[in-house]
């Protein structure tokens with residue numbers, strides 16, 4: 001790590017705290033004033049001037065291969081900014097902006113060459129509260145660029161992050177629980193296929209039945225990650241959950257195992273290392289489906305800052321574990337057959353929303369004759385759906401009671 005990076009990180013901490021002190025309301029969303037914003041040449045480098053309706057926490061860093069400048073904000077409304085923002089230099093090839101996770105906005109500037117980061121500052125007008133972010137990149141220098149590129153894990157962002165992680169929406173005990181149901185696979189990716197039954201079709205049927213049951217029971221708002229036989233990337237499924245502000249994410253599956261005797265339901269939560277070989281293989285197979293379907297998985301890691309994700313997960317993961325536990329207890333009490341050691345974990349990409357308790361439910365295995373018979377039987381599925389509905393209700397009560405305790 002070059003000394004220049006350390007120096008600007010240091011500068012950034014000071015600037016960031018400065019912005020914190022000056023801005024009035026950090027929970028509000030800043031708007032980009034495109035008319036007052038510009039990206040242009042300056043000497044041998046590039047200059048960005050972004051005018052915002054108010055000061056917000058921010059950070060800047062560069063990434064190599066390909067060379068990019070990344071600006072993170074909490075939070076900027078980019079509406080219409082892409083087309084309207086003036087780019088007056090061919091040293092910038094492209095511009096993307098959008099939400100990277102709830103409460104966090106990002107702008108990615110594609111650079112034509114390794115223009116080295118020089119300085120960044122946000123000035124907040126004491127009178128109007130408007131803010132101007134000024135970023136300067138210097139001349140091209142491949143060696144210096146690669147030495148300083150990377151997502152900073154410096155004390156500025158990391159130290160400030162705990163308060164910056166968006167709190168779960170404040171909801172009283174009577175508000176409906178927002179549930180995202182994810183019917184596994186779809187479209188080009190059929191999932192398991194046995195005896196003319198495709199996992200993707202069966203899971204869509206089950207997801208619709210579960211939605212209907214939850215809506216009939218009342219107290220739930222329900223979304224599906226897909227409504228038809230279409231392909232949705234794993235990342236896209238998680239993004240949809242974020243978009244609707246889901247409070248819980250249930251991914252429904254009925255995969256096939258090479259061991260045809262394996263049968264019964266199991267619940268998976270996210271972990272860096274898998275609980276067993278079969279779980280690892282399942283997670284790997286689900287990720288491979290995304291690659292085969294043409295999703296570019298490179299660079300997904302820099303979509304969200306790891307540090308922020310870890311912080312959110314510390315809060316979310318125990319809630320997901322509690323949900324998995326409740327589901328297993330409910331399955332047991334409701335007579336839904338379980339796999340031996342039904343609570344498992346693995347690195348499923350679809351469970352990676354850092355701030356939404358997420359579980360993957362293997363409702364059974366299509367490779368097993370009994371499970372296949374169960375899952376194809378509407379009466380059996382109705383029992384499963386009733387148990388799932390009850391389990392969600394039980395978990396919601398416990399989860400909100402816990403949240404209320406934490407608030408006191």
Ligand SMILES: [Zn+2]
Pocket residue numbers: 184185191192199252253254255286
């Ligand atoms: Zn599956």
